[in-house]
Amino acid sequence: MDEIxxxxxxxxxxxxxxxxxxxxxxxxILFKKKGMHTEKFRGTIVAGIGWSFTKIILGFVIPLIGLLFTTESSDLMIIILDSISQNFELILQISLTILMSTIVKSGKISRITLSISLHTFSEVASEYALQFFQSVLPEEEILSNLISLISQMAASVIVLLITVVIYKLISLKKTAMEKLKEVFIKEISTNQIISLFADAKRKMTNAINKLEPEQKNWLKELLNKMDIPEPTQKNEVGEDN
Known part of the structure; x- marks a missing residue:
């Protein structure tokens, strides 16, 4: 019952x-609190490698030490397969680290569910394949581990591809927004604002001309003290010819 x-x-x-x-x-938490999301792309990859090595030490190297004293070929073959699987664990952890960095940079915490979902998918894909084929082929432990390795490889590649797509989508959206903001600030805050003030000055001058002479002179002197440059005019097509 417990085994089932x-x-x-x-x-x-x-x-x-x-x-x-x-x-x-x-x-x-590490990315948010330690500011790791501010690192460049290379720093994010290094963080993923470090994360993977930590998992390898805890989940593979330490148990391996206990198996080094055995001389059975089947155990050695399983060790070799497990060592190969760590390469795909490295790909998986780098992908998830890049994804988390992208999520934190985007500022939308709800996207963390994407990372959790992909992580869960990778765990289920490899573990379910291992348990399923161990039950189908109870005497073929090496074959079961080999099939599990292939499943882990496929899961890691799928997670990597999804991460690349998400990274591109978020990065392109952010780049487009930054360019739009840059154009808005550059154009609106200089030429168009000056143009608005210049237009207001002209309207005030027209209104002053309709006043009494004394009021007109006083307001004109005040208006002349407003040093507002004229807006730059863009050349029409063919004007330079």
Missing amino acids: LENSPVTLLSSAILVGIIEELLRF
């Missing part, structure tokens, strides 16, 4: 979601 409960899809999915939530929230 341990290998049930509900248990597997629940544990994968829990791992995804804990790990991605920890990654989010």
